[in-house]
Amino acid sequence: MTSVPGPSSSGSSSLPPxxxxxREPGPLRRALPWLVLAAILLxxxxxxxxxxxxxxxxxxSFSIYFVERGWVRFLLFLLAATGLLAFTSFLGQRLGMARxxxxxxxxxxxxxxxxxxxxxxxxxxxxxxxxxxLIAAFDPRNSLFAFPDFENPNILxxxxxxxxxxxxxxxxxxxxxxxxxVPLWQLVLAVLGGAAGAxxxxxxxxxxxxxxxxxxxxxxxxxxxxxxxxxxxxxxxMTPAQFTGQTNESKFVLSVRNTLLVSGITGLMAIILSTTAxxxxxxxxxxxxxxxxxxxxxxxxxxxxxxxxxxxKMLTDLGLANTFTGLILAYSGGAxxxxxxxxKGYVESLPESLEEAAMVDGATRWQTFLxxxxxxxxxxxxxxxxxxxIGTYAEFILANVLxxxxxxxxxxxxxxxxxxxxxxTKWGVFAAAATLGALPIIALFYAFQNFFVGGAVAGGVKx
Numbered sequence: 001m002t003s004v005p006g007p008s009s010s011g012s013s014s015l016p017p018x019x020x021x022x023r024e025p026g027p028l029r030r031a032l033p034w035l036v037l038a039a040i041l042l043x044x045x046x047x048x049x050x051x052x053x054x055x056x057x058x059x060x061s062f063s064i065y066f067v068e069r070g071w072v073r074f075l076l077f078l079l080a081a082t083g084l085l086a087f088t089s090f091l092g093q094r095l096g097m098a099r100x101x102x103x104x105x106x107x108x109x110x111x112x113x114x115x116x117x118x119x120x121x122x123x124x125x126x127x128x129x130x131x132x133x134l135i136a137a138f139d140p141r142n143s144l145f146a147f148p149d150f151e152n153p154n155i156l157x158x159x160x161x162x163x164x165x166x167x168x169x170x171x172x173x174x175x176x177x178x179x180x181x182v183p184l185w186q187l188v189l190a191v192l193g194g195a196a197g198a199x200x201x202x203x204x205x206x207x208x209x210x211x212x213x214x215x216x217x218x219x220x221x222x223x224x225x226x227x228x229x230x231x232x233x234x235x236x237x238m239t240p241a242q243f244t245g246q247t248n249e250s251k252f253v254l255s256v257r258n259t260l261l262v263s264g265i266t267g268l269m270a271i272i273l274s275t276t277a278x279x280x281x282x283x284x285x286x287x288x289x290x291x292x293x294x295x296x297x298x299x300x301x302x303x304x305x306x307x308x309x310x311x312x313k314m315l316t317d318l319g320l321a322n323t324f325t326g327l328i329l330a331y332s333g334g335a336x337x338x339x340x341x342x343x344k345g346y347v348e349s350l351p352e353s354l355e356e357a358a359m360v361d362g363a364t365r366w367q368t369f370l371x372x373x374x375x376x377x378x379x380x381x382x383x384x385x386x387x388x389x390i391g392t393y394a395e396f397i398l399a400n401v402l403x404x405x406x407x408x409x410x411x412x413x414x415x416x417x418x419x420x421x422x423x424x425t426k427w428g429v430f431a432a433a434a435t436l437g438a439l440p441i442i443a444l445f446y447a448f449q450n451f452f453v454g455g456a457v458a459g460g461v462k463x
Contacts, residue, residue, distance in 0.1 A: 085113040137431035140171040172432035179245030193230030196223045240407045255414035267385035269332040278343030296337035
């Protein structure tokens, strides 16, 4: 009779189900994050000391106000803010424990408060340049420099962080609309579009407050279509003859119209090309399919400016140089690869049984694409349009090469013209034009931000 050997204490049978044994991290591993943080702080302190020494050795600029030992005051401010947060964290911990009856870690509360302080400082640093440009747009002195007011007792005005609000005016914006004539029919469309936009915002606010958006979906849809239709008619039928000003800045609104026209048609072309190509790559099996996908990935590695000579030569031979048609074709060709991959991934996440059921009922592959796939891809098509629209709205390199003449310029080329003069740079007009030029992108992104974020996720996830 043979005996079966039992499990050894050192064998694999002693492992728990799944074969994983949890081990507590050692002292070095627990201390590693703190060591990295200490190294970063020491490095920043060293760089700061070098910067202070270099500033002390150089002549101070007349436009910069130096605060003696200002970095010490800033550190004292951070220390005072940290102390205040430590006190409020202690109060919050005690109140939370009294209300919930559970133990709350004081260090967790303090860490959250310090994280909020750090994020507020980061947001302040990120927002300040935008505020600076906005203020420069209203400054008629045509300068980006906020010269300090050394006689002002307020350190913010004395250092130049805040401008002199008494000199601000609409002079720079007035130059952008100089000689601009608006026919009556465009004025009526603008009023209708503005009313539709206001009604749309009002209905969205009411639907959020009431929590029942079902009853307002139809009016919101009609208001949205009215707004888009009015804007499209104004953009398409606006002509250069409406701009009678003699300067480049007086034709800035025309450059906005040109950009909206080019970017809008390019977005529609991107939808047409990428949806058909993406569906073919996802559902059809044909020779060269895999190689085409690899080619799409390959061409994404090269920047656009490498093809400038080839694109310019091709469009010149076709007679499309200095035309919106040539620029739209150049933009649309560059949009195929990325958008095709995005739409291919989205189609592959849809169940094939829906298309098979339609084809069993007698639908062709083209009818299945039009009546089954596209109605389910509304959010993805909006994402493709927004992605292409935003990408081409402020594009400069191709537009600068292909377009000549102020009446053909887009926003990027027009903004560049304000900063080309060595002694006549129009910084105030540039800031005003940049502010107005950013409004369409802000409005478009705010209106369709859910589609933009959701489309980026849907295109890269398979269920």
